[in-house]
Amino acid sequence: MSDPGKPGGPVARGPLARLLDSTLVPRSAIGRKLALTALVNALGTGMFYAGSALYFTQVAGLSNSQVGLGLSLAGLIGFLGTVPVGMLADRIRAGRVYIAIQVWRGLGNVAYCFVGDFTSFAVVACCIGLADAAVPPVSQAVVGSAVGDEERGDTLAKVRAVRNVGFGLGALVATAAIQQGSDNAFLFLIAGNAVFFLASALMLQRAGVTRLVTTAAPAKDRRPTLVADLRYLATAVLNGLLSMHLTLLPLALPLWISQHTDVPLSLYGPLYVLNTVMAVLFQARFARPSDTLRGAVASMAWAGFSLGGFALACWAMGATGAVWAATAFAVLAVVLLTAAELWQSGGAWAISYELARPDRLTQYLSTFQLGTALQGIVAPWVITAVILPNALGWPVFAVLSALAGAGVALTVGRAEIRARENATVATGTDPGASVDTEPETAGRTA
Incomplete structure (x- = not known):
């Protein structure tokens, strides 16, 4: 057995490193890239979720009922659009659609910075809702194709755990902005979310997800079954x-x-x-x-x-x-x-x-x-x-x-x-x- 203290021997890992490996760090290189992307994505999402309600009511000037109605409409659009987006991902590759979704969400959050009435808010919310609903299945297809069957479950679990860490860190940033309380502080949360979405799209591009083939073979019959x-x-x-x-x-x-x-x-x-x-x-x-x-x-x-x-x-x-x-x-x-x-x-x-x-x-x-x-x-x-x-x-x-x-x-x-x-x-x-x-x-x- 190699001596950990000699050159070339296995490096001894401490308890913290072993804990990170078992809970947060995927085994494959592409899995680690996807987990890091999820962390960046979740940082912005955590900021948004923690401060968006206050931004829409205090800065954009919407009522509680208008916010609720707009988000309900967004949920309905997402429900209706999930399968068509999935079919598109099978046709042109899920990785390409995944990147496009992140760019779409980033631009949608930029648009949120300029809403000032219910109509504009509802339109932007519905556009983002369509993308949000499509993310889980598309990202699952990307991860599953990237790491293979043996590591799929472990990688998905660790990506989700990393995402939870990002949510928490984003919420902490939002807490500071909420305590500051100015319009610019709330705008920072929304614009920051847009930046993180665009950054995650770039990271996915560099990770090579556009080259992943998620379907076993081209489908000859494109009709829904x-x-x-x-x-x-x-x-x-x-x-x-x-x-x-x-x-x-x-x-x-x-x-x-x-x-x-x-x-x-x-x-x-x-x-x-x-x-x-x-x-x-x-x-x-x-x-x-x-x-x-x-x-x-x-x-x-x-x-x-x-x-x-x-x-x-x-x-x-x-x-x-x-x-x-x-x-x-x-x-x-x-x-x-x-x-x-x-x-x-x-x-x-x-x-x-x-x-x-x-x-x-x-x-x-x-x-x-x-x-x-x-x-x-x-x-x-x-x-x-x-x-x-x-x-x-x-x-x-x-x-x-x-x-x-x-x-x-x-x-x-x-x-x-x-x-x-x-x-x-x-x-x-x-x-x-x-x-x-x-x-x-x-x-x-x-």
Whole structure:
């Protein structure tokens, strides 16, 4: 064995380096480039999310209802445009579309700096909403093609963890701007987001994503075929329900704490931090079981049970009159919600990718994303009008969550799982792997 102290021997790595490798740093060079790009992108997005509401109301002069209506319209446009953008990505390559989306978002944020009425705000919001909704499936296709099947889940998890770090850092910058309080400070947040989007587009270009081939072979028939693939659509719907953690944390939890429990509302900030820290530290670990289709299906089941546990913890939080007990249930609820988030994201990445038609990869991934987009439209009403006002709202939601997680095994199908395992054993590779047959490539050979 080589001596670490001698020249040429392996370099001893400290605990911090090992922690970074296991949580934030992808193994491949192209994966690390994509993670760094995600960090830059998330810095701007974190700045924007933390300060945009105040910018639109205090600087642009819009009312709360106008902001809400404009963003709802943007969400609807994004929902309708996700699949067409995915089809375009399959036709002209996902990497090219990914860069174009980043440039589009950057220019959209530049336009935000000049809005002064509802009409201009709604137009710009809808343009950005179309791009925002297309990002998850397109970026997933790019990462999957760049690093190969063995590293796909690990890289996606670490990119997501790095993105969470960027969100947090961006929010800190926004906090300073908000405390300063001037119009220029808020303009700095919006313009800064535009700069970071344009910078990420340049970084993607230099990483060579435009040369990635995401489809296994050119599709001879360009007509949509998803209507016939009911199994994939059903799984997307179940995934949408399991992805309600995206709305439960920022909307349901603070409303429930403030209106239905004895938990101090000041605890919500630390609870949000707890969610972020857990997401950064454990995303890669929770994604490991999803290296196989069987493991991904099991992760979705665990996500459903964990989401149900969150609901029961919320119900217990409101039922107890002891502040210490309610506080303990609040912490437990966030831990369970975060676990559901990590299991669901890892399982969804694998299932959406493995069950997609290789010649229409981004189109299928975009369709799978519709479940999450639909959640964003429906969940706020379900939470505020159905779950929170009703005594049995949380228990019923707990049951539905558990059933949704378990139902993924039915929609995926045992036969599909066995067929994938048999194919892997027979060939030694993932049967859904795509190959870049062109000499110009930036992914698996990077």
